Amino acid sequence: MGVALDVTFWVTIFLATSGELFITVYTLILFSDLLMDHVNPIELCARVNGLSGFTMGIHAGMTALLLLRAEWAAVALNIPLLGWHISAVRRGAHLLDNTRIFGSLSRERRVAEVKLGFFLVSFFFYLYRFIMMLLEVP
Numbered sequence: 001m002g003v004a005l006d007v008t009f010w011v012t013i014f015l016a017t018s019g020e021l022f023i024t025v026y027t028l029i030l031f032s033d034l035l036m037d038h039v040n041p042i043e044l045c046a047r048v049n050g051l052s053g054f055t056m057g058i059h060a061g062m063t064a065l066l067l068l069r070a071e072w073a074a075v076a077l078n079i080p081l082l083g084w085h086i087s088a089v090r091r092g093a094h095l096l097d098n099t100r101i102f103g104s105l106s107r108e109r110r111v112a113e114v115k116l117g118f119f120l121v122s123f124f125f126y127l128y129r130f131i132m133m134l135l136e137v138p
Contacts, residue, residue: 003137006133006137009065009069010126010129010130010133012065013062013065013066013126014123014126014127014130016058016059016061016062017062017119017122017123017126018123019058020055020058020059020115020119021116021119021120021123023051023054023055024055024112024115024116024119025116026051027048027051027112028109028112028113028116030044030047030048031044031105031108031109031112034101034105035105041098041099041101041102042098044096044098044101045095045096045097045098045101046098048096049095049096052094052095053094056085056089056094059078059081059082059085060082060085062078063075063078063079063082066078071129073125073129074122074125074126074129077121077122077125078122081115081118096108
């Protein structure tokens with residue numbers, strides 16, 4: 001039962017990280033579409049703002065699961081982004097404003113690119129931890 005629970009835990013973490021990767025890539029595609037005038041600012045902000053709370057919830061839930069399982073290295077990896085999310089919510093900077101999107105587009109793209117890199121590194125770190133867990137099973 002212990003191995004099945006471990007596998008279920010890591011599959012859940014993989015799915016959460018994959019979801020965050022997908023949402024981040026989708027956000028980058030939307031920013032590119034805005035630059036090429038395929039989508040208007042109101043539509044872009046509605047789509048991205050609709051996903052921002054969901055992404056933050058996924059990340060907070062995943063960090064809580066890692067904390068409950070005492071995966072300290074993974075928690076240490078996730079705490080900076082979680083703190084940044086909390087800070088953005090407190091400042092009210094987690095939602096995009098459609099009247100100011102063109103002024104902040106380069107910053108928002110850079111944030112999305114950094115998040116994409118973070119989630120890619122996280123995904124491979126979790127894959128490594130999963131494989132190490134399977135190798136330790138007697």
